[in-house]
Amino acid sequence: MMSMTGYAALDRDGRRWEMRSVNARCLDIRLRLPELPGLEPAARAAVAAVVARGNVTLSLRLGGGGTASRPRLDPAALEAVLATLAQIRAASEARDYTLAPDRPSDILALGGLTERDPDHDLTPEMAMADLADLTAAFAADRAREGAGLLELLTGLLDEIEALTTRAADLAEARRDHIEAGFHAALARLRDADLDGARFAHEVAALAVKADVTEELDRLRLHVAAGRDLLAVEAPIGRRLDFLAQEFNREANTLCAKANMPGMTSIGLALKTIIDRLREQVQNVE
Structure with missing residues (x-):
């Protein structure tokens, strides 16, 4: 016998999965997932494989609680930008133009200086492996109930x-x-x-x-x-x-x-x- 109420969580390499369910007349699946091609239909299929009835909520947080991967500075891109800024400043000084000091926030605003931390990237293969472990734990909790x-x-x-x-x-x-x-x-x-x-x-x-x-x-x-x-x-x-x-x-x-x-x-x-x-x-x- 399975209970309609259950809970399971999975923490893995900066990914926090949670799955919970409460009573409902039919199967109602609610997803809170980041953008990833094919993730939503795969998640719905994984839930439907272990749940026949209930209001199920499945969520995933990446990078310690955000909905996107954490950014990190790209040293190569930063070096290129700084070199370009140095050329601009040198050319300006040669023409007696005075430029305001560059602030780090101004430099970052130029864009292209950050990339996602690969430790928090999510591939379809990783998502499917996570979902398999999560739904198994969820089914075990419902069986215990x-x-x-x-x-x-x-x-x-x-x-x-x-x-x-x-x-x-x-x-x-x-x-x-x-x-x-x-x-x-x-x-x-x-x-x-x-x-x-x-x-x-x-x-x-x-x-x-x-x-x-x-x-x-x-x-x-x-x-x-x-x-x-x-x-x-x-x-x-x-x-x-x-x-x-x-x-x-x-x-x-x-x-x-x-x-x-x-x-x-x-x-x-x-x-x-x-x-x-x-x-x-x-x-x-």
């Missing part, structure tokens, strides 16, 4: 199963209570002097409202389905979310039919556990 989620969700399914078993046991003890209420309801129906068809319809409705066997059976089936899903090595978040909704539907019906404090208490406890299940399922890819 997923292992924790798997344990948590398994525990919640165990709690739902235990509460379902308690409800089934209580349903047996609930028979006398339900039977007494059923007979009282029948007496009220007879006193209402309903026609035969209407009377039969009302009796059938009372019987359906009293029986929780179907809800308990479906809860057991949902628990089994949940365990099967947790064993699948593939994105299961959406299916788990749908299953959590089905759990909630059965718990609501059980509460509506309870007609007994003990059964109502179990139904409410089920709803609490199911709410926790639904919350954690939102983190599953």
